[in-house]
Structure formats: structure tokens, C-alpha cells
Amino acid sequence: MEPYCNLEVDVNGEETFFVDKTIIAQYSGKFDKLFGKSSGARGKLKVIFNDFPGGAEGFELMLRFCYNNGTTDITPSNLLLTRCAAEFMEMKESVAGVSNLFEQTEKTLQEINFWTWSGLLIALKQCQNVSSVTDSSVVLEKCLDTLVGRLVLASEASPCPSSCSTDSSGIRFSCDSKSSESIKTNSSRTTWWFEDLLFLSPLLVEMLVKSMLSRKLDHVVISKFLLYYQKAKFSTATTDEKCKIIEMVLDMHYNLDHGSISCKNLFGILRVTLSLNISKCSRNKLENMIGSHLDQATLDNLLVPSPYGIRYLYDVNLVLRILKAFLHGGTGLVTPIRMRKVAGLIDLYIAEIAPDPCLKTSKFLALATALPDSARDSYDELYHAVDMYLEVHSQLSQEDRVKMCCGLNYEKLSPQAYLHLSQNTKFPPKSAVQALISRPAKLNNLLRPTPSTTPYNNSPCSSGKEDKTSEQDVLYDENFDVSADNEKLRTHLQGMQCRVMELEKICKKMQSQMEKITKSKVSGQSNARSLPKLCS
Numbered sequence: 317m318e319p320y321c322n323l324e325v326d327v328n329g330e331e332t333f334f335v336d337k338t339i340i341a342q343y344s345g346k347f348d349k350l351f352g353k354s355s356g357a358r359g360k361l362k363v364i365f366n367d368f369p370g371g372a373e374g375f376e377l378m379l380r381f382c383y384n385n386g387t388t389d390i391t392p393s394n395l396l397l398t399r400c401a402a403e404f405m406e407m408k409e410s411v412a413g414v415s416n417l418f419e420q421t422e423k424t425l426q427e428i429n430f431w432t433w434s435g436l437l438i439a440l441k442q443c444q445n446v447s448s449v450t451d452s453s454v455v456l457e458k459c460l461d462t463l464v465g466r467l468v469l470a471s472e473a474s475p476c477p478s479s480c481s482t483d484s485s486g487i488r489f490s491c492d493s494k495s496s497e498s499i500k501t502n503s504s505r506t507t508w509w510f511e512d513l514l515f516l517s518p519l520l521v522e523m524l525v526k527s528m529l530s531r532k533l534d535h536v537v538i539s540k541f542l543l544y545y546q547k548a549k550f551s552t553a554t555t556d557e558k559c560k561i562i563e564m565v566l567d568m569h570y571n572l573d574h575g576s577i578s579c580k581n582l583f584g585i586l587r588v589t590l591s592l593n594i595s596k597c598s599r600n601k602l603e604n605m606i607g608s609h610l611d612q613a614t615l616d617n618l619l620v621p622s623p624y625g626i627r628y629l630y631d632v633n634l635v636l637r638i639l640k641a642f643l644h645g646g647t648g649l650v651t652p653i654r655m656r657k658v659a660g661l662i663d664l665y666i667a668e669i670a671p672d673p674c675l676k677t678s679k680f681l682a683l684a685t686a687l688p689d690s691a692r693d694s695y696d697e698l699y700h701a702v703d704m705y706l707e708v709h710s711q712l713s714q715e716d717r718v719k720m721c722c723g724l725n726y727e728k729l730s731p732q733a734y735l736h737l738s739q740n741t742k743f744p745p746k747s748a749v750q751a752l753i754s755r756p757a758k759l760n761n762l763l764r765p766t767p768s769t770t771p772y773n774n775s776p777c778s779s780g781k782e783d784k785t786s787e788q789d790v791l792y793d794e795n796f797d798v799s800a801d802n803e804k805l806r807t808h809l810q811g812m813q814c815r816v817m818e819l820e821k822i823c824k825k826m827q828s829q830m831e832k833i834t835k836s837k838v839s840g841q842s843n844a845r846s847l848p849k850l851c852s
Contacts, residue, residue, distance in 0.1 A: 331372035345406030369400035392435035519566040535576035603650030607641025627674040659691035706742040735747035
């Protein structure tokens, strides 16, 4: 037996094989070059391989070919390992009229259209296990292309590839028992294959989806598969694996049609990512996709808790970014109807976050002013949100209170909101007067003018010594008949008169002081008196 076991081969430290070097060198170009003319010499030799593709299993497949006179049974389950071993051992030359091992694997690969569904899956598993081997990419690409082709035909014709006996090229399909069982348990003809492909790694799923896109598979089906894959794999995945999975799902969805995934599912993905440290690029893609669906969102969708370290109750910065993505969705995509829907949603959101004592004025204003004026037909909801914010943040300075009113369009306030504003002491007086002057007709619509009403100068807050200003003429140029039923309305009106006159008095005092200072400077007086402190 000694002459027949004259070569010891250590394969990747996994296993040691004792073989006849003459037989191996007959089929292997690598061994033939290695031993040369000494192939017939006596004595044992030892060869160590540290990077043999497929390890001991691949080397054994190659040995079977050599010891069986150049023939072997090549199946989808061993095709890749056999092909990689043949490539590594340089078995591309025919010997004694017998085709070489590499040619035989190539012939089997060309018959891939006749493989069963389970055969395709087994071949894909092999490709996934030896993905580091360069030659595996050829087999992988062929398997993916064939698999996607069957899915496309199945979606167009029937739920099972086997029921499509031939295609336009005369290629027959076959379907094993496992696939039949899978189809029987799933009534949908477009999702029967989801469970079968859960073994794929995120990298192979990405390659699969790209192939699906090139073959025009329905984007809605692709989206459903990605979500199914993500949910199924998350149950056993580590944190790092979850990040890779969710990033792949987001990247692939970003290449699909906008309508292929619902707004609800996008927010579902968003909540999953809150506890994961995914890449900034993937997070931006998610926020952009949500922005394109913002008009379909609900208030509950937007109420996302703030990240750790942020004092706000809800993640206002996230909503601002999503709103920005919506506004930059492209010309023609943001229609007036969609804009109004989003404005209504944002007003609800602002009202929800207004009571947050930690919410900064700048963030509130950024939300209130993010949308154009044309997005709102009425500013009542926003006014009430500002009112609530001012009530909770009573420590705001007068300057900040004035800023809070910058997002309001007084001309789009309802008459009821005007009346509420007239007696709202939380708003700065300047804002109240500006609102009342801007559209006095709003108030007039609530009142019925009649010649028998009490004139403005008989108001309890008026003074016979004070002259009427132009603002008074604009606000009170009509006489109003306030009946007993409108007593509350009379109180509101009188309150407005008082506030207007108070502001006028302050303005007159300031003008008087300014005139004195001007005269003092002109006359060269050196002892100028300082201005008195006036209440604002």
C-alpha cells in the first residue's frame, strides 16, 4: 500500500489526506507543476494548504473525481465546492479524452433552469457559506438570476413555479415537496417564498432585491418581503446584526417607488431604530421617505419620545427634519391639498407639545413658521397653541412674548379668536392692537350696527380729555347695538377699548419726552434729564 499513499495533504488544518500523488497529478495542473518529473519518485511528501476553498469537504470532492477516472456526480449541493476546488487545483485541462472537472461543473451550471426550487436554495446556501471565494460569485449570480426569474413568472401566472411547465424559451420548472407544502400553507401567490429565503444574509438579500428591481418585480411585493425578513430575523439577531439588517432594509426601500411602503410601516421602522445606532446616511433616508408620506401620518406617529439626554418630552428636532424633507419633496409633489393636510397635522402636534415646560421658544417658533402662510386657511389652532405655551411659560420676557406671535397671521383668525385675543393678558399689548387693527371687520361681523347704540366716547374707559386717534377711528367708527343677550360681547369690547387707550397714553408720553430731549440738545442744555421708566 505504500506506493499508493505517498503524499500527505494537510487541508486548512481541518483534516489530513494520504493519497497517491501520481493519480492526483494526472488531473491537477497545480500538483503536476509542483512535483514535475519527480512525480514517480519513491518516498513520502507532505503538502500543506492553508486556504483551500471549501476546506476538507472541497478537497474530498476533488479526490472523488481523480480516483473515479475523471467522473463524479455533481449536484446543486456540491457544485460550488467542486467548482472552486477545480479552479484552485488548476483542473481545466482534459486528460485522455475525459472532460476536466471544471468543464463538468460548468455543464451542470448551464442546466440550472432544470434544477428544483430546493436545489436552488441549497446552492444559494453554499454560496453564502463560501462567499470569500472569488469563483462563487459566478454561481451566486446565476442562482439569484434564476430564482428571481421564477418568482417573476410565478407572480404573473401561478403561486408555484412547478405549475409553469414551460416558459417562452421552453425551460421547464420543477417544484419539490417542501415548496408545495409552503404554498399550501400560504394562500397568497405573491408571498409564498418569503419563508424559504429567510436564511439569506443581509448582503445576499441586497443582491437579491437588486436583481428583482432589474427584472421589474412588483415593488409592493419586494417591500413586503423586506419587512417580513426584518421582523423574522430580529427575533434572534444581536444588536450589531439588527443594525445591518435595518440599514439594508432602508437602503433597499429607498430604491423602490414611494408608494410601495405605507406611512405606518415607515414609522414602525423608525421606532425600531430608536434603540439602534444605525448610520446617519440610513437615518436620513428613512426621514426623507417619511417626509414624502407626511400627509398620510397621524398625530400618534409624530409623538416620538426624545432621545436620551434631550429634555424635551417629544423629539421636536425629528419632526422638523421630517417636515423639511416634506417641503423639499420636489416641484409638483407638494400639492395644496397635501400642504393643508400637513398644516393641520403640525398644528395638532404643536398643541400637543406646547405644555412642555422644557420646550424652547426657538423650537416652538421653528415649527410654527416652517410652513408657508398659504398652507393654513385659519390660524385659530396655532393661536390656541401659542396661548397654551404662554400660559405654561409665564416667565417669558416681553420680547420673547412678542416673538411668539410672529408665526400668527391675524387676518386669518376667526372672529371668536379675535374676541379671545382682546382680553388675553398673556399676549403682549402690541400684538393685540396689531391684530385688532389688521382686520376690524372680523369684530363687526359679530355685532349688528344700529344708530341707537352708545358712541365710543361714552365708554366707561374713555376720557373726554383724550383725543381720538386714527386707530380708534378704525376700530370704533360704527355704533353697535349690544343687547342684553350680548352682554359678554360688550365686556370684551370695552376691554379692548381700555387696552387701546392705555397704549395710546404710553405712546404720547414717550413722544413728549422725546420732544423735550430734542429741544434740550438743540438749545445746548448740558443738564439733560433721563427718560422716565415706562411700563411696556
